[in-house]
Amino acid sequence: MELTKIQQKMLDGESGEAVAQSMEILVALGKIYGADGMVPVSSAQIAGVSYKTIGQAGLEYLSDLAGKKAKVRIPTFLNPAGMDRDQWQKMGVPADFAKKQIEVLDAFSSMGITMSCTCTPYYIGIRPKVGEHVAWAESSAVSFCNSVLGARTNREGGPSALAAAICGFTPNFGYHLDEKRKCGLLVDVRVPLKTNADFGALGAWAGPLAKHRNPAFIGISKNVSGQLEDRLKALGAAMAASGSVALFNIKGITPEYNVAEDAEKVVFGSEELIASKKSLNSADSPPQLIAIGCPHASLDEIKEVAEKVKGKKMAHKLWVCTARETKKKADKAGYTAIIEAAGGLVVADTCMVVCPLKEAGFGCTATNSGKAGKYLASLQNQKVVYGDVEDILCK
Ligand code: F3S
Numbered sequence: 011m012e013l014t015k016i017q018q019k020m021l022d023g024e025s026g027e028a029v030a031q032s033m034e035i036l037v038a039l040g041k042i043y044g045a046d047g048m049v050p051v052s053s054a055q056i057a058g059v060s061y062k063t064i065g066q067a068g069l070e071y072l073s074d075l076a077g078k079k080a081k082v083r084i085p086t087f088l089n090p091a092g093m094d095r096d097q098w099q100k101m102g103v104p105a106d107f108a109k110k111q112i113e114v115l116d117a118f119s120s121m122g123i124t125m126s127c128t129c130t131p132y133y134i135g136i137r138p139k140v141g142e143h144v145a146w147a148e149s150s151a152v153s154f155c156n157s158v159l160g161a162r163t164n165r166e167g168g169p170s171a172l173a174a175a176i177c178g179f180t181p182n183f184g185y186h187l188d189e190k191r192k193c194g195l196l197v198d199v200r201v202p203l204k205t206n207a208d209f210g211a212l213g214a215w216a217g218p219l220a221k222h223r224n225p226a227f228i229g230i231s232k233n234v235s236g237q238l239e240d241r242l243k244a245l246g247a248a249m250a251a252s253g254s255v256a257l258f259n260i261k262g263i264t265p266e267y268n269v270a271e272d273a274e275k276v277v278f279g280s281e282e283l284i285a286s287k288k289s290l291n292s293a294d295s296p297p298q299l300i301a302i303g304c305p306h307a308s309l310d311e312i313k314e315v316a317e318k319v320k321g322k323k324m325a326h327k328l329w330v331c332t333a334r335e336t337k338k339k340a341d342k343a344g345y346t347a348i349i350e351a352a353g354g355l356v357v358a359d360t361c362m363v364v365c366p367l368k369e370a371g372f373g374c375t376a377t378n379s380g381k382a383g384k385y386l387a388s389l390q391n392q393k394v395v396y397g398d399v400e401d402i403l404c405k
Pocket of ligand 1: 089090129148150247303304305306331360361362363364381382385
C-alpha cells in the first residue's frame, strides 16, 4: 500500500498521537482489503454514538482519543445517540444512562464533530455528489449514499469513520472502486409498491438473497405515493439490516444501473410481499409503542403522521424519530404540536433501536420500517407489529 509523504509523516506521529493512531487503523484496514493507497474523503458520518451500543469501553476509547486532542479535518456528522438531548425524561430514559450519553456526546463535540445525531444526513443538506468519496458508517445512510446519491463509501465501522475524519482520507478499496459497484442479483418486481412498509418488506426479502452481491431492481415505478426518496431510504435500510447490502441500483431511478451479464434473476410478486410482511410480525398483543422514523423521518413523513392523528387521542405511546434540524421544521409547520396534542412525541437525536427501550418500559412496538422490524426483535427484544403507517396508527 503506497502512502504519500504527508501520509507517512502522519503515520510516524508528526501530527500528534491521535492522528498517528487513526492512520494506523486506516493502514491496517487498507492492508487487509488490498487497497493500493488512500483516497481523500469530503465528509464522514460516525456511528457508534449511543451509549447503549458502545457501552463503557466505547466511552473510554472516545475519551482517550479526545484527551489526545483529536480533531476532525473534514465535515463530520454523528449518527443517532441513545436519547433525545432535550426530551430524554419524557422518553423514560434512566438518568444514569443520560449522564453517560452526555459524556459520549461531549467527547465527540470536543473533536469538532457536528452534533447532527441522525442517520439521514441527506435530509439536512449533506448530500455528496455522484462519484464523490466519503466515509460514512451507518448502514442505511451508506446504502442511500452509494445508491440514491451515487457517491462512494464503504460501510465504515465507528472507529474507521472517525479515523477517516481525523486524517481526511480512507483506504481505496471496495465501493470506492468501479468493479465493486456492479450488481450480481436482478430482482424483477411484479407487484405495485406504495408505502414505506411495502418497500421495507421488499428490502427484508431481498437482503438475505443478495448475500455478497449488489442487488438491482426492475419494475419499480418512479410514481409512488409520497416522496420517492423516502421509499428508497426504506428499501435500502431494510436490505442493510436483513443482509449486508451497501449499494443497489434501480432501472430508471438511481444514477447508476450496472448489472453483470451473468446476474441471477429472481421475481418479487404479491405472494412474496405478503409473506415478507408476515415474517416481520411477531406480536400477538397490541403494541405499547408506535415508533415511526427508521431511518429518521423526513418532514413529509412527519406531516403524514400529523395529518393522520389530527384531532385524535392515541391509545398507545407514539414516537416519530427524526433529525433535530427536521424537528425544528416540523415545529415551525405545526406538525409537532398536532402530534403532541394526540399524545405523541416528535423525538430528535435518537431512535427506537439505539435508545434503552426495555428500560423505558416497552416490550411490544409497532413500526412501518423493515429495518426497525428486524432490529427491534433482535437487538431490543421487542415483539413487533409491522404495517403501513395508517394501519399501525389505528392499532
Ligand atoms: Fe436510523 Fe436508528 Fe433506523 S439509526 S436507520 S433510525 S435503527
